[in-house]
Amino acid sequence: MAASSRRDGGAAGRAKAERSAWVLLTPMCLLMAVAFILPVGLFLLYSFYRFRGGRLEETFTLETYWRFMTDELYLITIYDTLQLAVLATLLCLVISYPLAYAMWRMRSPGLQKLIAFIVFAPVLVSVVVRSYGWTVVLADQGPVNFILTRLGLTSGPVSLVYNMTGTVISLAHVFLPFVVFPILASMLRLDPTLREAAEDLGASWWKTFRSITLPLTLPGVVAGAQICFTLSLGSFVTPAILGGGRVLVLPIQIYTATSDINWPVAAVGGLCLLVMAFIAVVAFGRLSQYSEAV
Amino acid sequence: MAARIARAGRLPAWRHLALGIFTVAAVVFILAPLVIVILTSFSAQSYAIFPPEGYSLRWYANLAAQTTFYVAALRSLILALVATAASLVIGTMTAYALVRYRPRGHSALKAIFLSPVVLPKMVLGVAVFMLVIKIGFYGSSWNLVLTHTLICVPFVIAIVAASLANFDWSLQEAALDLGSKPLPTFLKVILPQISVSVFISGLLAFVTSFDQVETTMFLMRPGESTLPIEMFLYLQRWQDPTIAALSSVLIVFAIFLLVMTSLVLGRRKITTLQTSAEPQP
Numbered sequence: 001m002a003a004s005s006r007r008d009g010g011a012a013g014r015a016k017a018e019r020s021a022w023v024l025l026t027p028m029c030l031l032m033a034v035a036f037i038l039p040v041g042l043f044l045l046y047s048f049y050r051f052r053g054g055r056l057e058e059t060f061t062l063e064t065y066w067r068f069m070t071d072e073l074y075l076i077t078i079y080d081t082l083q084l085a086v087l088a089t090l091l092c093l094v095i096s097y098p099l100a101y102a103m104w105r106m107r108s109p110g111l112q113k114l115i116a117f118i119v120f121a122p123v124l125v126s127v128v129v130r131s132y133g134w135t136v137v138l139a140d141q142g143p144v145n146f147i148l149t150r151l152g153l154t155s156g157p158v159s160l161v162y163n164m165t166g167t168v169i170s171l172a173h174v175f176l177p178f179v180v181f182p183i184l185a186s187m188l189r190l191d192p193t194l195r196e197a198a199e200d201l202g203a204s205w206w207k208t209f210r211s212i213t214l215p216l217t218l219p220g221v222v223a224g225a226q227i228c229f230t231l232s233l234g235s236f237v238t239p240a241i242l243g244g245g246r247v248l249v250l251p252i253q254i255y256t257a258t259s260d261i262n263w264p265v266a267a268v269g270g271l272c273l274l275v276m277a278f279i280a281v282v283a284f285g286r287l288s289q290y291s292e293a294v
Numbered sequence: 295m296a297a298r299i300a301r302a303g304r305l306p307a308w309r310h311l312a313l314g315i316f317t318v319a320a321v322v323f324i325l326a327p328l329v330i331v332i333l334t335s336f337s338a339q340s341y342a343i344f345p346p347e348g349y350s351l352r353w354y355a356n357l358a359a360q361t362t363f364y365v366a367a368l369r370s371l372i373l374a375l376v377a378t379a380a381s382l383v384i385g386t387m388t389a390y391a392l393v394r395y396r397p398r399g400h401s402a403l404k405a406i407f408l409s410p411v412v413l414p415k416m417v418l419g420v421a422v423f424m425l426v427i428k429i430g431f432y433g434s435s436w437n438l439v440l441t442h443t444l445i446c447v448p449f450v451i452a453i454v455a456a457s458l459a460n461f462d463w464s465l466q467e468a469a470l471d472l473g474s475k476p477l478p479t480f481l482k483v484i485l486p487q488i489s490v491s492v493f494i495s496g497l498l499a500f501v502t503s504f505d506q507v508e509t510t511m512f513l514m515r516p517g518e519s520t521l522p523i524e525m526f527l528y529l530q531r532w533q534d535p536t537i538a539a540l541s542s543v544l545i546v547f548a549i550f551l552l553v554m555t556s557l558v559l560g561r562r563k564i565t566t567l568q569t570s571a572e573p574q575p
Contacts, residue, residue: 021395028388028407028447035422035444036410042428043421099320102313117552118321123498124548125328126505128525129541133327136334136342136538143330143344173327205309234414236508237522241529251416251508258420258512270417277412 047267056263064264068272074253078272081249084164084239085232088171092179092228093221095172100183100220101213119180127174131241134170135161138242162244170238175231179224186220187213218291226284230277328545335538342535353539362524363540370520373435374503377442381499382492384443385450390480392451393458404455408448415445419509426513437513442506446499453498457491458484493558497551 049056050063068074099119106112122130138144138160145157160166190213198208236251243252250273257266330344338348357363388407392400410418422441426432461484469479485492507522514520519527529537 017395018397021391021397021400024387024391024395025397025403027384028451031384031440031444031447032407032410035440036413036418039418039421039425040413042425043417046424095320095323098313098316102317105313115317115321117556118324121548121552122324122328124501124551125545126522126525126541128505128507128522128529129331129544130327132525132529132537132541133331136330136344137326139342139344141341141343143326146344170327173323176324230412234416234508236416237526241526251414254416254420255511258423263424266420270414270420273414273417277414281412 043267043270045267046263047271049264049267051262051264054261056261064268068265068268073248074269077248077250077253077269078276080164080247081233081273081276084167084171084235084247084249085229087164087168088175088232089225089228091168091172092175093225096176096179096183096224097221100180100187103180103184104187116184119177122173123177127237128241130174131170131238134166134173134242138166138169161242163246164243166242167239167247170242171232171235172228174235174238175228178227178231182223182227183217183220186217186223190216215291219288222284222288222291226280226288229280229284233273233277233280331538331541332545334535335542337535337538340534342533342538353535356534356536357539357543360536363521366519366521366524369518370504370522373438373442373520374500376439377446377503378496378500380439380443381446381450382496385447385495386454386492388447389451389455389458390484393455393461394463404451407451410444411448415506415508418445419512422509423512433515438510441509441513442503445506445509446502449498449502450492450495453491453495454488457488461487490559494555497555501551 047064048060048062049058050061051057099115103112103115106115136142140157140159140161142160144160145154148154148158149156160169194212194216195208198212203211234251235249236255239247239249240252240255243249250269254266254269254273257263257269333346334342335353336349336351337343337346338350338352339346391397392404397403418441422437423432426434426437431437465483465487466479469483470476474482505522506520507526510520511523514523525537525540
């Protein structure tokens with residue numbers, strides 16, 4: 001900012017910069033107010049109303065909150081949402097870390113670039129298409145069951161779709177690029193002399209990995225896990241297509257409640273989702289501070 | 295050099311082999327659902343079975359007869375282009391203001407502007423739906439344009455702000471000192487330098503808007519849906535490979551976008567891609 005102070009100089013220049021900034025920020029502030037703060041505010045207001053006898057009653061009450069905390073159906077929904085997000089994040093990490101490691105250690109830059117493009121490519125394909133693809137891959141008569149039966153590993157088809165298993169696999173596929181690239185970035189930032197020093201001092205591969213590579217790439221792992229976890233919490237299309245009605249997550253519950261004009265329940269469900277996402281962001285923030293301190 | 299070869303020689307080969315096998319398996323995992331969709335689209339059966347028992351083009355013929363998909367695709371394309379253009383303009387202005395002028399509390403402002411990313415899309419869609427019903431604005435195209443722009447704009451702010459952070463402002467100073475007006479200076483001096491970031495964020499914005507289901511679902515009048523919603527609703531009713539044929543067409547479209555991207559990025563290193571991941575809240 002040395003350049004701007006040379007040009008403007010002093011408090012008057014500071015005030016001018018401040019004014020220019022706010023002129024440029026006006027459209028974004030208007031957009032935030034109209035499309036974000038206003039609707040979400042109204043949404044939260046609806047959580048204090050109630051739905052009775054097929055009608056929406058606009059009276060202040062905590063009834064919907066109470067129902068949400070006591071009704072078993074809603075507790076199962078919250079549990080399923082968390083379970084799906086945790087499992088999808090774990091599967092994503094298990095695939096992403098070795099893949100990013102392999103990309104990092106590749107000698108040929110051409111091959112590295114090719115793999116990077118393959119990892120990135122599915123982002124450009126609709127989630128509906130990818131989820132549909134997984135229903136075919138994992139179907140009872142699909143290729144996975146075909147190979148399993150041919151190898152004699154199973155007698156009958158293993159049911160992989162229209163349940164939690166298929167939803168987790170598909171969700172991990174959807175968010176894979178968002179986990180691979182932050183991990184790869186943290187590996188590329190790693191100072192190569194550290195590893196070389198450790199190896200020259202006679203440390204084994206495992207020891208070098210455990211005491212240098214892994215701790216120094218943890219911030220990338222945490223960043224990737226945070227993106228995967230928060231996005232998984234809010235996922236709707238994949239559980240709707242691959243869950244077959246057996247994976248009851250909050251976004252599906254919000255969708256159904258909104259369709260039934262039961263807006264208070266949709267609002268409390270949405271608030272629940274927001275609180276979970278917020279806790280996740282704070283927790284991962286703490287985790288990332290901790291991982292950087294290691 | 296000698297040391298490196300010696301060290302490479304010491305590495306046991308099995309670890310490289312294991313990493314290689316894992317990479318191949320991961321690539322198979324990434325490409326499997328896309329390849330199987332293309333394979334199924336040429337199937338002769340009305341249900342998916344592996345390996346397919348015969349091949350035909352009947353699902354492409356069926357797809358060609360479904361005019362709702364064309365109209366929906368056109369609607370999605372227009373919406374995505376408008377939302378991308380709007381988010382590029384608003385996002386670049388915001389990123390520029392935050393990085394160049396550093397207003398008071400600029401890092402807090404940036405966090406607030408990026409916060410729509412954390413908001414579950416279903417919540418935003420339902421919230422906007424309730425608002426437009428409440429104020430009697432239901433069915434207007436503005437609802438969709440504004441919500442899609444809000445979803446896309448954080449990508450632009452995060453990516454463009456990152457590239458402006460390393461910008462050499464003396465170039466702009468020189469142009470302004472030589473009497474160039476602020477806007478032409480921006481277009482001729484700054485924009486060419488950040489064009490790759492603008493392109494990548496625009497691509498991500500386009501893809502995000504084109505693929506939106508959750509936020510769009512309640513805001514469209516019945517029978518006026520976008521392509522991903524039409525596909526989603528079709529899948530709820532039928533399971534035949536028509537959707538595989540349509541998916542194959544979309545995969546070809548994605549490959550076209552990818553080729554365009556690699557042409558634009560040219561010989562740049564893959565490090566430029568890392569910033570393209572989801573902006574972090």
